[in-house]
Amino acid sequence: MSAEGLERQTRNYLSNNVPQIQQHGGNFEIRDVDDEAGTATVAIGGACSGCGIAPMTMKAIERRLPESVDGLEDVEVVRSGGPRAAVMPSKTDDMEAMDEYEDYSPPF
Numbered sequence: 001m002s003a004e005g006l007e008r009q010t011r012n013y014l015s016n017n018v019p020q021i022q023q024h025g026g027n028f029e030i031r032d033v034d035d036e037a038g039t040a041t042v043a044i045g046g047a048c049s050g051c052g053i054a055p056m057t058m059k060a061i062e063r064r065l066p067e068s069v070d071g072l073e074d075v076e077v078v079r080s081g082g083p084r085a086a087v088m089p090s091k092t093d094d095m096e097a098m099d100e101y102e103d104y105s106p107p108f
Contacts, residue, residue, distance in 0.1 A: 038073035045080025
């Protein structure tokens, strides 16, 4: 599949299956798609900044997106920079290291 096709499917998945991001004032941006490697980088920001479950949402997207989009093998979710910055970095890093969030399954 072409990079454009993977990007379109990734965008459709996020819009249709993770509407909470946009419904709660956040946003996502597909930064990079490599069709040959089957990888994508997605950035989240906006109201995701400071959201307590943003790190868990990021992990869930990384886990579920490859399961849902043919040709996508690996997804990296990053925090947007600048005015679209997402989540306080020190808190995100702390939360990512906590075992309590390992099995969290958001409702999408």
